[in-house]
Amino acid sequence: MACPPALMNQEDHFVTLLINVNQARFGDHGELLLSAPAGETIRAFPSAPKP
Known part of the structure; x- marks a missing residue:
């Protein structure tokens, strides 16, 4: 594409x-934290439920 x-x-x-990514964990606010060996971190928050 x-x-x-x-x-x-x-x-x-x-x-x-x-x-x-070499480590996955949940943060204090429920976010998913993916870490790489060089120190980079991807932070993903859960989506809000649809009404």
Whole structure:
């Protein structure tokens, strides 16, 4: 799929981080924290329930 270069770079960085994840845990507020060996962390919050 073709996207603007900035968006493709963001996706490439995200996928690289996901490939290197070596630890997963939940934070104090219920967020999912994925950590890579170089110290990067991806933080994902749960979505709000639909009414």
